[in-house]
Amino acid sequence: MRRFWLAVAAPALALVFAVAVTTIILQVSGHAPLQAYKDMWDYGTQPDSLVLTFNLSTTYYVAAVAVAIGFKMNLFNIGVDGQYRLAALFAAYVGGTINLPAPLHVAVILLVAMLVGALWAGVAAVLKNRRGVSEVISTIMLNYVATGILAYLLAEGRFGVLAQGSNNIGTPPIPASGQVPGIEVANLPGPFHGATSAIYGMVVVAVVVGVGYWWLLNRTRFGFDLRASGLSPTAATASGVDAKRMVLYVMLLSGAVAGLIGMPQLLGEAHTYNLDFPAGLGFTGIAIALLGRNSPVGIVFGALLWAFLDVSRQILDLEGVSKEIVTIMQGIAVLSVVIAYEVVRRYGIRAQQREVGRQLGTDEPVLVEAGA
């Protein structure tokens, strides 16, 4: 029970702090903070906003898990951003040029996405293992390279075709057999009742990713090696973990999941990769992974919160408040949650040492009652 409260305490503290700072900023800049929050809440809890929040959080969740897989062994895959964009482009192109029966078509698209994401991440792993290049540097650089490749490939005569009636260039549209229909929720009772839009069918993939991530970490030998490498690289090596092989596998895995980030959007809504395709999700994923402390469950809440803030802040501009105030709030929340987790972690260690001391107090004379 205490472990549960300790886990919840840090993000709660961070959030309270972030809201407090945002309140002060709103107050100082001459806005009524409570009114702004109320506007956000009212707008954010409308059925259509909630569907939007839910869909956005599906994408965010996959992004955060992709990052978290690396973080768990202190491998910083900052290149998730480039990996998912490149993966989405190739997947969209393949999906738009082939024609297969429905389930197979979707499967091929997903497979291509994962493969491209994994390969792009694998470059950083090989550089690290062979040449000792820090994955932080190489993945950041590979993001730029990915942007360059995207710009080159997304042109007429290569992967791109001009959309009808506009000058937006995109990949050939994916036919119906490669699309994943949305889940209609308008007639369901509950918060979504009356919504005009549908929930991404790809939410299933996010659930599979989440459960798979949890299972891999906590139930498999591979997951044990991964966590051991993160907790103590030296102890992991002494226990027989091959550090280089681990870097390669984890990087490939992180990249493969990264490849899925663009899929809800691609298969559920856009059906083409064009210049409007969302960018920067990899960095949002880093923030949410930090917020959810790399935990498969924590990230669910992180993703939902982040998406809710992203959606509900749209109303602020209409009310004369700059919506960037919410970006400040998100930033402060991430910064303070990192600190809060560390504080809570140390408190937890001390509390347990005290607890163990008290329980063994009878035969160890140096240990006394807590708080003495």
Next chain:
Amino acid sequence: MVQLTGITKTFPGVRANYDIDIAVRRGTVHAIVGENGAGKSTLMKTLYGMHRPDSGTIAIDGKAVTLRSPSDAIALGVGMVHQHFQLADNFTVLENVILGDEPTAGGVIKLADARARIEKIGRDYRLSVDPDALVEDIGVGDRQRVEIIKVLFRGARTIILDEPTAVLVPQEVEQLFSALAELKREGLTVIFISHKLDEVLSVADEITVIRGGTTVATVLPSEVTARQLAELMVGSELPSPETRESTVTDVEVLGVEALSLVNDAGRVLLENIDLTIHKGEVVGIAGVEGNGQAELVETIMGMHTPTSGAVRLESEDITGWSTRRRREAGVGYIPEDRTRHGLLLEAPLWENRILGHQTQRPNAKGVLVDRKGAKADTQRIVEEYDVRTPSIDVMANALSGGNQQKLIVGREMSGNPRLLIAAHPTRGVDVGAQAAIWDLIRQARAAGLGVLLISADLDELIGLSDRIKVLLRGRLVADADPRTVTPEQLGSAMTGAGGGES
């Protein structure tokens, strides 16, 4: 005169010191003895201003003082030489001595002045070290002298030495003691922390014994024997590391042949090592730290790839095997630094049971972790090896060093190992756990394991080993028979001064 009265210091959950009363007379060597974890270091940190006591007073020359930081202590003439040297390797002796307390004129360091003062200190107290030598080039004994000079340079009149002989060989200990005598003659006070009783008896004017966080007695060395002192320290009968009748067989478990290891920079770390361990045999490796012990162990464990030579486990050539494969083949490993190599500190005990045995039963079923099996077996280890813990779900860092080590020993003895590599198995553990670990190593030997034992504790090495080999600068330079060799002879061989039997 340094007087500590009623000092109490608690950390969360641990009362490290309470009701400490010590009076140290000027111009004497006052030893403070106690087993590991008795609270000696905490006490000295209090006296050096590294933390403040919860209650009690410190008086220096009759005046009560409040020490907020080490600089307060230094200003009052109290200096400390830590057990782990705090020197910059890439600086010269001179630079290290003045570091943090540079005599300057208009922002420029007065090097000539500093050199003159260091040379004067060297002459006055017979602490000669070349001021221009790089610290990385000088030996352990010299480094310690640099630390002492550093303290004297800052005007200390009372010097605290925390376990100063732990890193020294017997000959260097002699040199240290003659330096201490010189300091005493000049009217300085030395507080000498140790758990090596022979040394304490030969160097101290007075001895205070600490047990379980408090002072239990102050005695004169002329009035006690080492055994009485030890019993004061432990509060009961003494364990001894001695092994009785031989269980050595002629079946080879480990064979190391012409093993060499050269690092990337071209430095030779191990050279032409030949070593055989039989079933039921403990082979001890003696050597001053940094002479290749860690590299030898890590090469046998497969963590380094040897430059040449071969390693055999029974009849199999395992030279090219990964660490995991070696462990699966029955090599148990008690690493030198348990917090770095032996444990996941922020993981529960049952996960630490899995560490190093991830692929073996009862921890694994196929590619999955067998949580139930691992937990049940952790419970067994906790009971069989007397690991004091309220549950197997607590984090490893909630346990004391001795209990952590017992868990590691229990883990490494599980799954029928053939070879046990034990590097400093009793380092930093209390006397009770030490005796238990010695017993376990003896049991392992009796059960027919081959044991490679690395230890800096020469009594432990002599007491447990069937054969001792001396490692010096990466080479096995001498053999010694533990039935006849003395720590002094072993010490000579360890420094290359001859001795031992070949």
